[in-house]
Amino acid sequence: MHLGVLFSGGKDSVFACRRAMETDSVVCLITIVSENPESYMFHTPNVCWADLIAEAIGVPQIIVPTAGEEEAELSDLRDAIFAAKKRYGIEGVVTGAIESVYQAARVQRICRELDLWCFNPLWQIDQVEYLRLLVSEGFEVIVTGVFAYPLDESWVGAGIDEERIRELEFLQKRYRINPSGEGGELETFVLDGPIFKKRIEILKAEKTYENYRGRLIIQEARLVDK
Amino acid sequence: MILIVDLCYKARSLSRYEFVDPIAAIVKGTGSECEIVHFTELTGDLIERADRIILCGTALKDDLYARRIDLFSWIDGIEKPLLAICAGMQIVAAVFGGEIVPQPKIGLERIEIARETPLLGPPREIEGYHLHNFGVTLPPGFELVAGRPGSIEAFKHAERPIYGIIFHPEVRNRWVVERFADI
Numbered sequence: 001m002h003l004g005v006l007f008s009g010g011k012d013s014v015f016a017c018r019r020a021m022e023t024d025s026v027v028c029l030i031t032i033v034s035e036n037p038e039s040y041m042f043h044t045p046n047v048c049w050a051d052l053i054a055e056a057i058g059v060p061q062i063i064v065p066t067a068g069e070e071e072a073e074l075s076d077l078r079d080a081i082f083a084a085k086k087r088y089g090i091e092g093v094v095t096g097a098i099e100s101v102y103q104a105a106r107v108q109r110i111c112r113e114l115d116l117w118c119f120n121p122l123w124q125i126d127q128v129e130y131l132r133l134l135v136s137e138g139f140e141v142i143v144t145g146v147f148a149y150p151l152d153e154s155w156v157g158a159g160i161d162e163e164r165i166r167e168l169e170f171l172q173k174r175y176r177i178n179p180s181g182e183g184g185e186l187e188t189f190v191l192d193g194p195i196f197k198k199r200i201e202i203l204k205a206e207k208t209y210e211n212y213r214g215r216l217i218i219q220e221a222r223l224v225d226k
Numbered sequence: 227m228i229l230i231v232d233l234c235y236k237a238r239s240l241s242r243y244e245f246v247d248p249i250a251a252i253v254k255g256t257g258s259e260c261e262i263v264h265f266t267e268l269t270g271d272l273i274e275r276a277d278r279i280i281l282c283g284t285a286l287k288d289d290l291y292a293r294r295i296d297l298f299s300w301i302d303g304i305e306k307p308l309l310a311i312c313a314g315m316q317i318v319a320a321v322f323g324g325e326i327v328p329q330p331k332i333g334l335e336r337i338e339i340a341r342e343t344p345l346l347g348p349p350r351e352i353e354g355y356h357l358h359n360f361g362v363t364l365p366p367g368f369e370l371v372a373g374r375p376g377s378i379e380a381f382k383h384a385e386r387p388i389y390g391i392i393f394h395p396e397v398r399n400r401w402v403v404e405r406f407a408d409i
Contacts, residue, residue, distance in 0.1 A: 023238070023239060023240045024240055092287075101334055101355060101397060105332050105333040105334075105357075108332050109333075111286070112286055112287075112330070117285055118285065118286060119241060119285070120243075120244045121243040121244060122243070123248060124244075124396050124397065125247075125248075126251065
């Protein structure tokens, strides 16, 4: 089946893309760039660099801007998916949704309206097991945003490895933080992985952190041979 | 062993991660052993070896299972506990003489449990995740457990432990699968 992946450059959309590539044919990536940093639906930090990941993976990308207001961004998403259907002939859409019924139900409704299949290959996955799977499959994931107590400054820009996963596992038990960050606790960016033909090197980035909210804003990055 | 039947449009599909693996994870969490099999690869031996059977749901656009009801005639004679989720419930309804009817629903909705059963417990209201284009009519020999005629949320065979639920228990209602593993 020819599929389009809703793609932010964060670990969930990249891993969903990986799973879709194992069973089907991913013909385009669909990226919504929201002007609203508190977007209801779309991962925002560094999403403008998702095009570099698309190039690294070697799949064409459709980029659609949205003002990021709650219902208007759904209509922008619908338009983007419709454009992917017309331009690339997609028969289905893949998302990286794990627990969010809000997100999943809205994409399901859009797909139904456009007569497309909808796939959520990370749906209800055990989040700690999933993080370990990412690492064991060779994905290099960094944290580009933290938005919850008690995530300290050391998390901003940190790579997801076994030590960080154990810490997230502890924070899940102690503070009910979603280890994969689907509740908005943390956001990520993927630098390398088994579906990458080239890896991403960050040349310049700015780190901000205050009161358990921090971001790593990528300013310059490039593709390098693996 | 709990036999988990994958009803997705093909074996080892992308939908399996979404509709089959989450059910298997809940079953494993109860300490029960499980085996997963696609409905086109089901054998009499597997059915015989199973203590309980779960028919999983599938993607909204998938209707292959409904066009291959002939592969499910074994359900008619089944005596062991069977939990049929969404597409599975539609199959059970069709096998026992009910109908699969257009009834699209997506998202969380309130569910009125009207009759006490070992699976869903006493009458009360719960919230469940729905993802289906089709619902069912009540087949002869079945009792309405939740919902109402025209919008059946759950049914049970009057004499056998055969249950159908139209909502997806892997979302916010894992306890349903856990209770089934204990019936």
